[in-house]
Amino acid sequence: MDSVLKQISSVDSEVLAEYKENVMVGGGSPGPCLVSGHGIRVNDLNGNSYIDCTSQSWALYLGHTNKEIQECVYEHMNKLSHVHQGFDSQERASLAHKLASLAPKHLNRVSFTVGGGPAIEAAMKIAMKNVPNAQTFINLWESYHGCTLTTAGASWTSTKSAGKYVGPSNYFLPNLNTNFVRVPNPYCYRCYFDQKCENCNMKCLEMLRHTLDMGAPGRVAGIIVEPIQASGGQIPLPKKYVQGLREICDEYGCLLIFDEIQTYCRCGEFFAANYYDVEPDIIVLGKALGAGFPIAAIIIHDRLKGFDMDAEELHTFANNSVSQVAALKQIEIIERDNLLENTRNVGAKIANGLREMQKTYPEIGDIRQVGLHIGVEMIDPATGAPLDVATAAELKSTAMYKNGLILGTGGYKKHVLKIKPPMITTMEEADEILEKFEATLKMVLRKG
Ligand SMILES: Cc1ncc(COP(=O)(O)O)c(C=O)c1O
Structure with a gap:
């Protein structure tokens, strides 16, 4: 074994505790020390x-340690690794070409970057470049677009979170280049306008129009949305709403920007734009794009001016050929193994199983599923209010430490349990997930 790997694998719990004194972590849900993984499973230091229903930050569509990705990347790494973004590379051109062929018809130019937050900022630059004198952006309540100084201002974590202000609110600089104005999101389960889905007349879209007319300072460059709000509580935007967004952007001359950092492939289509049948002006990608290797991107509409070669968008690691190769290999596997279809089928199976459980556990208030984007909104059945934060946290930790199921939590009140395993999850594994989920509900809610 390599000497460094040998040294790392000798770090036991005691040494870990000592070394951890040197580590500074600024967020995320705490979890055990992971040492290995394969497929949808991971193992910790204690055996x-x-x-893993979080796919580690939703970034591993093919699960842990996929052999084909490893072999492909290893073969490539014998040839080339890091490339300065000014230089051409076959890998970058090939990935851009492939993404353009999968994206909606008029989205054909790709700019790569290093992470989701910077990719959102790249999209904002393109919007400001194309909508003259406009620096304002509109985004939705309960949205999450990153943690950089700019994007934190567009994320729910910079508003009150479960009743208190947390980290990003300390760094919220309202006049840092841009200005985010938020509008109420179409959260149909708890509609902010007291509408019922059956006869909803889209008051949320009306409020967006009012905001464009009267609430947004200066010209609006773009409306940024996650087509399926992820971190904010797994809230899919209704189709009617997304189609309305397109009309409004056309009418007001601002760009429609889809943050597809979490929806890419996971929604059961390559892009949520396909699922909604709406062509945005910019699509933003990140997270699982590189099969676990860091890479992010934006894809822009043909009619837009792109970046110029004058340091408008320049990042050291924006042309990492290793991540690009991994991204391409992942797309090949997704296409070859029909993983989009698998995502739709396995997602539907899990949602059906949850609906069965709901009959016994009225604490399951709402089940929201598109592909393997699954959110279970937990409530107090007596009042319909969100389940209290402590019980929701207990559900998550019991699932993990007693039943071996890593779940995510989301939502303003942290009461939405997120089930988002890798796209390779089988029907049998879906049954296992459901069994572990139900066992958790029984232990925590029925003390069984
Ligand atoms: C929808 C969405 N947009 C943007 C981001 C920010 O991406 P990153 O953490 O890579 O900066 C995230 C990360 O969770 C996300 O879920």
Whole structure:
């Protein structure tokens, strides 16, 4: 074994505790020390095994340690690794070409960057470049677009979170280049306008129009939305709403920007734009794009001016050929193994299983599923209010430490349990996830 790997693998719990004194972590849900993983499962330092329904920040569509990705990347790394973004590379051109062929018809130019937040900022630059004198952006309540100084201002974490202000609110600089104005999101389960889905007349879209007319300072460059709000509570935007957004952007001359950092492939289509049948002006990608290797991107509409070669968008690691190769290999596997279809089928199976459970557990208030984007909104059945934060946290930790199931939590009140395993999850593994989920509900809610 390589000497460094040998040294790392000798770090036991005691040494870990000592070394951890040197580590500074600024967020995320705490979890055990992971040492290995394969497929949808991971193992910790103490020998416990878990089914990973978070795909580690939703970034591993093919699960842990996919052999084909490894072999392809290893072969490539014998040839080339890091490339300065000014230089051409076959890998970058090939990935851009492939993404353009999968994206909606008029989105054909790709700019790569290093992470989701910077990719959102790249999209904002393109919007400001194309909508003259406009620096304002509109985004939705309960949205999450990153943690950089700019994007934090567009994320729900910079507003009150479960009743208190947390980290990003400390760094919220309202006049840092841009200005985010938020509008109420179409959260149909708890509609902010007291509408019922059956006869909703889209008051949320009306409020967006009012905001464009009267609430947004200066010209609006773009409306940024996650087509399926992820971190904010797994809230899919209704089709009617997304189609309305397109009309409004055309009418007001601002750009429609889809943050597809979490929807890319996971929604059961390559892009949520396809799922909604709406062509945005810019699509933003990140997270799982590189099969676990860091890479992010934006894809822009043909009619837009792109970046110029004058340091408008320049990043050291914006042309990492290793991540690009991994991204391409992942797309090949997704196409070859029909993983989009698998995502739709396995997602539907899990949602059906949850609906069955709902009959026994009225604490399951709402089940929201598109592909393997699954959110379970937990409530107090007596009042319909969000389940209290402590019980929601207990559900998550019991799932992890007693039942070997890593879940995410989301939502303003942290009461939405997120089930988002890798796209390779099988029907049998879906049954296992459901069993572990139900066992958790029984232990925490029925003390069984
Ligand atoms: C929808 C969405 N947009 C943007 C981001 C920010 O991406 P990153 O953490 O890579 O900066 C995230 C990360 O969770 C996200 O979920």
